[in-house]
Amino acid sequence: MPSSTMTSKGQITxxxxxxxxxxxxxxxxxLFVKVGEGSYRMVARTGxxxxxxxxxxxxxxxxxxxxxxxxxxxxxxAESGRRGLDADAxxx
Numbered sequence: 001m002p003s004s005t006m007t008s009k010g011q012i013t014x015x016x017x018x019x020x021x022x023x024x025x026x027x028x029x030x031l032f033v034k035v036g037e038g039s040y041r042m043v044a045r046t047g048x049x050x051x052x053x054x055x056x057x058x059x060x061x062x063x064x065x066x067x068x069x070x071x072x073x074x075x076x077x078a079e080s081g082r083r084g085l086d087a088d089a090x091x092x
Contacts, residue, residue, distance in 0.1 A: 022046070 002015035014024065022044035024030070029045040
């Protein structure tokens with residue numbers, strides 16, 4: 001398993017095999033995503049935004065209106081709130 005040591009300035013050299021696997025080059029951006037208490041996932045941002053064009057819409061799906069999008073967000077938020085209330089009730 002590759003490893004690195006942090007310098008006194010907080011810098012870490014990413015091992016070459018990891019850089020190669022992630023497609024990192026000089027100037028690449030790396031995100032650190034918290035996935036749990038004391039645990040992070042390192043994600044390379046190597047693509048361009050243009051590379052994502054069209055990946056979210058299926059050819060058999062019509063575009064949603066802003067009202068439909070807002071309604072979907074509100075429904076998801078309400079469901080999330082209900083799950084939170086159910087979890088609180090179960091822990092009592």
